[in-house]
Amino acid sequence: MRKLDIFLFDGVNALDVTGASQAFDVARRANGPAYALSYVTLSGQSVTASCGLRLGADAILSLKSEADDLLVPGGSVDPLLQETYLLKVISQWQDRKSDARLISVCSGALLLAGAGVLDGHKATTHWSRREQALRDYPQIDWQTDAIFTQSETLFTSAGVTAGIDLALAIIERDCGETEALKVARELVVYLRRSGGQTQYSDLLTAQFPHEDRIEKLIALLVSFPARLWTLQAMADAAGMTARTLTRKFQHRFRMPPIMFLEQIRVRHASDLLTSGTQLARAASQSGFGDMQTMRRSFKRQLDITPTDFIRNFTRTEA
Numbered sequence: 001m002r003k004l005d006i007f008l009f010d011g012v013n014a015l016d017v018t019g020a021s022q023a024f025d026v027a028r029r030a031n032g033p034a035y036a037l038s039y040v041t042l043s044g045q046s047v048t049a050s051c052g053l054r055l056g057a058d059a060i061l062s063l064k065s066e067a068d069d070l071l072v073p074g075g076s077v078d079p080l081l082q083e084t085y086l087l088k089v090i091s092q093w094q095d096r097k098s099d100a101r102l103i104s105v106c107s108g109a110l111l112l113a114g115a116g117v118l119d120g121h122k123a124t125t126h127w128s129r130r131e132q133a134l135r136d137y138p139q140i141d142w143q144t145d146a147i148f149t150q151s152e153t154l155f156t157s158a159g160v161t162a163g164i165d166l167a168l169a170i171i172e173r174d175c176g177e178t179e180a181l182k183v184a185r186e187l188v189v190y191l192r193r194s195g196g197q198t199q200y201s202d203l204l205t206a207q208f209p210h211e212d213r214i215e216k217l218i219a220l221l222v223s224f225p226a227r228l229w230t231l232q233a234m235a236d237a238a239g240m241t242a243r244t245l246t247r248k249f250q251h252r253f254r255m256p257p258i259m260f261l262e263q264i265r266v267r268h269a270s271d272l273l274t275s276g277t278q279l280a281r282a283a284s285q286s287g288f289g290d291m292q293t294m295r296r297s298f299k300r301q302l303d304i305t306p307t308d309f310i311r312n313f314t315r316t317e318a
Contacts, residue, residue: 001033002174005040005067007086008057011076014049015160016105020071023167026183027175034175038067042086050075063089063096073163074106074126081114090115094153103155103170105163112156113137122149126159213238214248221261225268226287229261261287266301269294273310282306 006021024035041047044060059065070093080086090112094100104112109125110133112118119139124146133142143149148157148166150173157166164187172180217238221229234257235242249257269286273279279291283306288294291306298306 001036002069003036003038003067004069004071005038005059005061005065006071007061007073008039008041008047008055009075009077009080010047011050011079012047012055012073013075013106013160014051014053014055016073016075016108016163017049017055019161020073020103020105020163020167023164023171023183023187026186027171027179030179030182030186034171034179038065040065042083061086061089063092068097068099069101069103071103071105072108072111074104074108074110074159077107077110080111086111087115091117093117099153101153101155103157103166105157105166106159109133109156110137112154113140118154118156121151121154122146123154123156124149124158125156128159213240214252217245221264222268225261225265226285229287231257234261262297263301266297269298269306270302270309273306279306279310 004024006017008017021037024037028035028037038058039056040059040061041057042061044057046054046056048054070090072090090102093102094117102112102117104123104125106126107129109118109123110129113123113133113136118137120141122141122143124143125133127144130142130144133140133144146158147162148155148169150166150169155166155170157163168180168184171183217234220227220237221234227233231242231246235245238245240248246256249255249260253260265286265288269282269288272282272285277285279294283291283294286294288297295305298304298309302309304312
């Protein structure tokens with residue numbers, strides 16, 4: 001059994017806390033006493049999450065804790081970067097036990113960075129903190145497109161729901177793939193998500209452009225990826241010339257419309273493959289004219305073939 005302290009503070013992102021802790025709790029209930037969770041604060045008193053939710057504490061954050069692992073969520077972490085005692089606890093946490101682990105969710109990685117424990121290691125954080133992370137902690141190998149990073153004792157994840165992805169990876173490491181899959185099913189999430197956080201944030205951002213005509217076009221592309229979308233067809237749907245459409249996409253998304261469409265089709269196909277759809281059907285329903293086209297698109301967008309995607313990101317029932 002792993003004992004896990006979860007650090008709480010005023011302004012913490014509630015989902016950073018509850019997403020990962022719920023995954024560990026489901027593993028506890030599904031696999032026996034796999035994890036014991038305790039919630040700790042600097043004072044031992046309750047705190048208020050950024051959404052206004054009041055969160056109670058079990059104990060004071062301390063190096064005398066019997067916990068094996070410390071989970072540091074994100075949120076309003078900037079004031080805590082000046083909290084000497086907190087940084088001391090984080091920096092010395094792994095000195096207590098040879099297998100002690102540090103886990104961060106979202107901007108919680110900045111607290112690990114501030115404590116110096118990530119120096120020389122790979123790490124990730126929420127995409128919106130990229131510039132701050134690169135500027136303030138250049139000694140860390142920031143993998144800012146990664147959903148999570150992991151080593152033997154250091155784990156970091158991107159924003160919010162990526163904490164669940166990381167928790168599932170830790171559960172798989174501790175308890176095995178079968179148990180991790182049970183947890184994923186209980187939470188109704190993928191055991192493994194493909195790609196990086198950029199493809200999610202960029203596509204989400206694209207749904208809220210500044211121009212209604214572009215917004216309507218993107219809605220059509222997402223809803224009907226299998227249509228025969230040429231550049232001219234997209235321009236017609238947006239009510240502008242092909243040249244104007246290309247210029248607007250280059251300015252807004254730093255890519256031509258056809259490449260943006262490819263991202264949508266790859267995202268659609270990967271979702272279909274994850275849900276068990278056969279390769280040929282996934283290709284057809286996503287708008288790829290043939291398997292070779294889908295293969296080239298997957299390599300460009302995800303640096304992986306559709307076949308390897310199925311092998312790495314899906315699970316075939318026995």
